[in-house]
Amino acid sequence: RVVYVNGEYVPYAQASVHVEDRGFQFADGVYEVCEILDGNLVDERRHMARLERSLSELRIDEPMSLRSLGVILRETVRRNRVRNGIVYLQITRGVARRDFAFPSPGDAPGVVCFARSLSRKAGDAKAAVGVAVITLPDIRWKRVDIKTTGLLAQSLARQAAREAGAYEAWLVDEKGYVTEGASCNAWILTGDGKLVTRSAESGILRGITREVAMETARARGLHYEERPFTVEEAKSAREAFQTSASGLVMPVVKIDGVAIGNGKPGEIASGLRAAYHGVAE
Ligand code: PDD
Numbered sequence: 001r002v003v004y005v006n007g008e009y010v011p012y013a014q015a016s017v018h019v020e021d022r023g024f025q026f027a028d029g030v031y032e033v034c035e036i037l038d039g040n041l042v043d044e045r046r047h048m049a050r051l052e053r054s055l056s057e058l059r060i061d062e063p064m065s066l067r068s069l070g071v072i073l074r075e076t077v078r079r080n081r082v083r084n085g086i087v088y089l090q091i092t093r094g095v096a097r098r099d100f101a102f103p104s105p106g107d108a109p110g111v112v113c114f115a116r117s118l119s120r121k122a123g124d125a126k127a128a129v130g131v132a133v134i135t136l137p138d139i140r141w142k143r144v145d146i147k148t149t150g151l152l153a154q155s156l157a158r159q160a161a162r163e164a165g166a167y168e169a170w171l172v173d174e175k176g177y178v179t180e181g182a183s184c185n186a187w188i189l190t191g192d193g194k195l196v197t198r199s200a201e202s203g204i205l206r207g208i209t210r211e212v213a214m215e216t217a218r219a220r221g222l223h224y225e226e227r228p229f230t231v232e233e234a235k236s237a238r239e240a241f242q243t244s245a246s247g248l249v250m251p252v253v254k255i256d257g258v259a260i261g262n263g264k265p266g267e268i269a270s271g272l273r274a275a276y277h278g279v280a281e
Pocket of ligand 1: 183184208209210244
């Protein structure tokens with residue numbers, strides 16, 4: 001395996017960054033995770049557009065053109081012979097003597113990229129039975145619209161989920177509304193057949209898979225609402241599911257131990273998952 005680090009492809013075991021990289025000390029960096037399907041990047045343009053926005057919100061210089069970053073993504077996938085999996089791209093503000101304020105302009109951002117194979121079969125098998133989630137208070141900072149590498153709250157939440165025997169944690173704001181999962185967007189299908197997912201105006205990352213799923217829903221004549229929903233509403237929903245580039249559309253069959261619907265993956269969720277790749281249902 002090789003990893004792209006600041007201009008070079010190096011063996012995985014030798015890939016390293018400097019101790020004063022601001023990504024390491026301050027989580028002063030952003031990232032994207034893009035799905036690889038049959039050797040191709042899925043929704044690449046949208047991921048790159050979001051990356052550009054994340055960089056600009058943090059005033060990190062673009063290290064190179066989006067087109068050049070795209071070349072790195074594809075080259076990393078190619079060199080690692082990944083057919084199905086994910087590619088990870090991270091850009092930090094780079095190496096500078098430790099100081100909370102930004103280093104002087106002109107210091108080069110740090111760029112890291114790696115690709116990893118993921119079994120599609122395993123993902124589909126998981127989706128066929130659905131996953132359990134727990135709910136936890138959302139203790140993240142308020143700029144969750146930026147895809148930063150500051151993921152400690154998400155890591156704590158995922159660990160708590162794991163220890164509870166669940167797959168993911170859905171995070172809940174101070175008013176009792178679900179924001180999103182630790183690394184995915186959260187959805188429900190109401191009793192009267194409406195898809196509901198929180199608006200990207202507040203409390204969540206604007207997920208690419210979420211947007212594509214919304215477009216698919218629209219194309220299929222499904223009604224959806226972008227509004228917050230409570231944990232109670234989710235528990236009594238007909239279906240629940242979550243979306244992310246690594247998990248795609250993943251049916252949720254249990255929330256805090258309560259079975260959703262009939263306790264099996266819902267029809268709508270499974271249909272959206274199948275549609276994600278244009279696969280015939
Ligand atoms: N996570 N919300 C959060 C907090 C996320 O971290 C992610 C993605 C999403 C879904 O976004 P998208 O559909 O664009 O992947 C929502 C990635 C997969 C990760 O951190 O591994």
